[in-house]
Amino acid sequence: MREQNDSTSKQEFYSSETNETVIENKKTDNAANRHRILHTFCIFISIFAMGWRNALIGPTLPDIRIIIDENLATASWIFTAKSLGGLLGAICGGFAYDRFNKIGVFVVIVIIMGFSAALTPWCYHLSAMLVVHGFHGICAASLETAATADMALVWKQKAGPLLQAMQFALRVGAIISPLVAEPFLAKTITFPGKFEPFDSNVSSFEPPYLGTTETFKTMTEKLAIKEENNVNTFVTDYGETLIYIPYSVTSLLCLLSACFYIVILCFYGSVYDTLNDVSDCEISSHGNRYFLSKRMKYTFTMLLASAMLLYIVCENSFIGFLMSFLVSERKWSKAMGSVASSVFWITFGIGRLSGIVIIKFISMSSMILIFSSTCASGAVIFLLAVIFDQIILEWMSIGVIGFGMSVLFGLPFSWLSKNVRTLTGKMASIFFIFMCVGNMGVPILIGYLMDKVSQMWFIYSNIFLSFGMFATFIFAMVSFNLMKRVHKRSEKANVMLTLEGEN
Structure with a gap:
């Protein structure tokens, strides 16, 4: 009897000890999750500020031309400076994130981005304006590269939805900033x-x-x-331009983001110290076997890289020159031009959110073709609306173009990884470098044609780029499906020959 009581008391002791351990583990997990959420909140504010700053370039370009006293062709070099900075930033951001203190990297990036934004309205010479936009390009690309890697490191297999949310935060900033900047533009x-x-x-x-x-x-x-x-x-x-006000708001957002990083670091410590030592198991689909030869892998990679180049140039040129085209050619007010820029970003954000749901029902190939054809169709509608002077149709076409462009940045990477080859960090860097190099030259050409030949080259270039992108995607998808069918037939024939040989 006494032994039973002893054993019962031991079981109760171990049971209570186990319960206390479980409770302590839950408290630890809750604290770690809270820390990760606060850290992610800082990332989102930084990305929001970056989207805010990115979207200011297009609506404020006419005022920047007043400040530096240059024509549109010369002012277009701003986009090249930003792209060149982005090229350097993609390399420097990944290197700094891997080699140095990660929180320190984020703080330094957002502070430099805020400082360059504050200086932008006070640069009265073209060279100074190019320098500050180059620094912004470096900071923006570094921040996006580091933030993407950080989400994967902090949240591991749960990072997918948060990466989409991060891109949505960028678009929200891009939607709001043109509306905020409009009252401060020169009348x-x-x-x-x-x-x-x-x-x-x-x-x-x-x-x-x-x-x-x-x-x-x-x-x-x-x-x-x-x-x-x-x-x-x-x-x-x-009249007098007051664009230093929206640019100062950008600096304030960056400063707040840097302060949040420092405050959370002081109260909670480094988020990377609270991560589990044992990484979560990642489930990789080994069922998919790449059947393409090395030469064909290279061919399809170059095809998709070319399509992505056309896409990124089309997006940046459209939103970058939209305000100038509407004000100069269509004689819209700057207020209407700012709203048009916001319409583009609103439909862009809606399309990005809807893409998360749509991809569950249709294949990636179908989504790429549907959205790229939507973008090309919107460009044609825009041309017809301008020719026949239909303002309502112009508003609709801007929204259609924004919706069509929304998911075309991420889908080709996923399609390449699923069907052609493993998408490594090195491969992603090559894609990004390829896009940046192309984006440095084409906007200069478009700005020159708009300034020296006709403002209508804004629409013509959009049509050429969007249809070139659509045609490249079609060629890649159709070619791959044909090769896949041939491969399946050859595999089936080999199986039949093997069975006949055994019999």
């Missing part, structure tokens, strides 16, 4: 006056103060709209 002012095109003496008409440092003579020579006989004239000028 267009038109006033009557007289103008003699070949006489250095201007009319005695004195315009009101317009908040600009250029003389009336220079402005009339540049922007006068001459009527018949060059007598009655309307002179167009721009």
